[in-house]
Amino acid sequence: MPMLSYKDVFLTYRGTAVSVKALSHFSLDIDPGEPVAIIGPSGCGKSTALLLAAGLLQPTDGEVSIAASKVTKPRFETALILQDFGLLPWKTVYDNAALGLRVRKFKRSEIRQRTEKALQQAELADFARLYPAELSGGMRQRLALARALALDVNLLLMDEPLSALDALLREQLQDLLLQLWRTSAYAQVLVTHSIEEAVFLGRRIIIMSQRPGRVAHIVDNPGMGSTDFRGEAAFYTKCQEVRAVLTAQSLKGAGVAGADVATGANADAGVSRA
Amino acid sequence: MRKLLSYLAAIAVILVVWELAALMVHSPVLPTPLATFPMLVRYAGALAPDFLISLYRVVIAMALGTVLAMPLGLAVGRSPRLDTLLAPLLYILYPIPKIVFLPVLLVLLGLADAPKIVLIAITIFFQVLVTVRDAAKAVPEASVLSVRSLGASRLDVFTNVVVPASLPELFTALRISSGTAVAILFFAEAIAGSTGLGYFIVDAWGAIDYPRMFAGIISMGLLGVALYEVFDLVEHRLTRWRSSVRR
Ligand SMILES: Nc1ncnc2c1ncn2[C@@H]1O[C@H](COP(=O)(O)OP(=O)(O)OP(=O)(O)O)[C@@H](O)[C@H]1O
Ligand SMILES: [Mg+2]
Numbered sequence: 001m002p003m004l005s006y007k008d009v010f011l012t013y014r015g016t017a018v019s020v021k022a023l024s025h026f027s028l029d030i031d032p033g034e035p036v037a038i039i040g041p042s043g044c045g046k047s048t049a050l051l052l053a054a055g056l057l058q059p060t061d062g063e064v065s066i067a068a069s070k071v072t073k074p075r076f077e078t079a080l081i082l083q084d085f086g087l088l089p090w091k092t093v094y095d096n097a098a099l100g101l102r103v104r105k106f107k108r109s110e111i112r113q114r115t116e117k118a119l120q121q122a123e124l125a126d127f128a129r130l131y132p133a134e135l136s137g138g139m140r141q142r143l144a145l146a147r148a149l150a151l152d153v154n155l156l157l158m159d160e161p162l163s164a165l166d167a168l169l170r171e172q173l174q175d176l177l178l179q180l181w182r183t184s185a186y187a188q189v190l191v192t193h194s195i196e197e198a199v200f201l202g203r204r205i206i207i208m209s210q211r212p213g214r215v216a217h218i219v220d221n222p223g224m225g226s227t228d229f230r231g232e233a234a235f236y237t238k239c240q241e242v243r244a245v246l247t248a249q250s251l252k253g254a255g256v257a258g259a260d261v262a263t264g265a266n267a268d269a270g271v272s273r274a
Numbered sequence: 275m276r277k278l279l280s281y282l283a284a285i286a287v288i289l290v291v292w293e294l295a296a297l298m299v300h301s302p303v304l305p306t307p308l309a310t311f312p313m314l315v316r317y318a319g320a321l322a323p324d325f326l327i328s329l330y331r332v333v334i335a336m337a338l339g340t341v342l343a344m345p346l347g348l349a350v351g352r353s354p355r356l357d358t359l360l361a362p363l364l365y366i367l368y369p370i371p372k373i374v375f376l377p378v379l380l381v382l383l384g385l386a387d388a389p390k391i392v393l394i395a396i397t398i399f400f401q402v403l404v405t406v407r408d409a410a411k412a413v414p415e416a417s418v419l420s421v422r423s424l425g426a427s428r429l430d431v432f433t434n435v436v437v438p439a440s441l442p443e444l445f446t447a448l449r450i451s452s453g454t455a456v457a458i459l460f461f462a463e464a465i466a467g468s469t470g471l472g473y474f475i476v477d478a479w480g481a482i483d484y485p486r487m488f489a490g491i492i493s494m495g496l497l498g499v500a501l502y503e504v505f506d507l508v509e510h511r512l513t514r515w516r517s518s519v520r521r
Contacts, residue, residue, distance in 0.1 A: 054423045074425045086420025090438040090515045099434065100424040131515040144420075151424075 002029035003187040009062035011048055022048040024212035035181055035188040037202025045213030046191040050157045054080040078155045079148035085140050087132045094128040097146045114150045122146035138169045156188045174200050175227050199238045207245055217245050302484040317489040325493050328471040332459050335391040339398030347403045351410025368404055372397045373458055380466050390462040394455050401451045409443035410436050445509035452501035
């Protein structure tokens, strides 16, 4: 039984003037404990797919389910980390990390114990009393991670969590993400624009089409799982493979390969005046 | 410490300018600072009851306006439907200077505390309503989404996100409108009733007792400064998380 399952999902954002088709025929199964990376053109519906899994959006058509039950609202065993981390500037590091547990009405002693452990895992134990504004970008990112870790989830959703960081820091945090995933048992969905990141952190790399997004291609990546992978030749080859698929994908999207008719998509296909 | 010093320096500047102005005007209507302080001391006993009444009126009125406007502002700011419903109303009512309704309130509510409190409360109500609504609207969607994704209820979102995000704005609004509140109070007390600093000032004016009048004016000024400082202090306390960014 898949952990997270999208079955022929459609999602249309209905605005007052225009409606935007973000996803159409989006289908994907993710196994318990499996780490996948989603990559695709800007605006193709990656964030939308995560919001659906988090229970913050309802599909226009089709079904999103977790452990065989339909997702209708946010669920306690799922955590979502957004691009700008979603930290609350008026709460200290500790209170930010404890927020999920507090909202879920955990006992005080348990909140304390779990929060301290999560801050330790995220290497933030010494900064518990600072405010987010007093942290570096990398520390803020780790705090968002700590908040998710404290919850002991079985599904971790991340929307470009490292995109604001410089290259070196980014690799350090990728290592941390990998290490945390290996010591825990959660399934992980990582949306990223970086091919290297997708190959480093995704056992499968899901490549999406242009908007309206669907799964265009899946690249298997059994070699991932160790921090040394980044230095191996297989890593480089895999990156090349993903790059080739993405390039073909974007040529299709631009109509160069004459693929418009086949996919029924052109640049504006997803937008219609209401 | 540094803040205290600059504060003292500012007071010194004010006193010097005042002294010079008084020397130039050379009229009993504008006594020098040196002449005023003995007056304040002399009239302290007479001023105290009126000062307390004015303080009571303005504090109750501001509290009332805030307590009524805050929840409504939060709700309107977070509900697009309520907003479309009420926004046109707000745009028309907000700019109307509420003080023009003073005669109406005096006829309806008598000459005592009620019309003054109500008039100030209405003014503060609109100020707070508009400010809090805008602040609640501007809460970053990412904060809301990330808290909701933790399984937070609507109430959790309000207490953890929307309210803390709006509080600094609220206190800025209160601080800035404290001046308006005291001005309205002066006007209302001057026109109706026989209590409060506004009455004290106008009464002394009528009796051509300029030293007494000036003692009243200074007291009312102090009332305004005190309110302003209290709101400033609370604002700072509530927004300590910001202080690291400000510097
Ligand atoms: N709340 C919304 N209302 C209307 N349209 C939206 C909304 N959110 C997203 N969209 C549109 O839906 C499409 C998919 O958006 P989404 O944010 O899922 O893309 P994305 O793949 O995450 O893009 P990016 O890589 O730039 O983050 C885009 O065209 C976007 O403009
Ligand atoms: Mg996105």
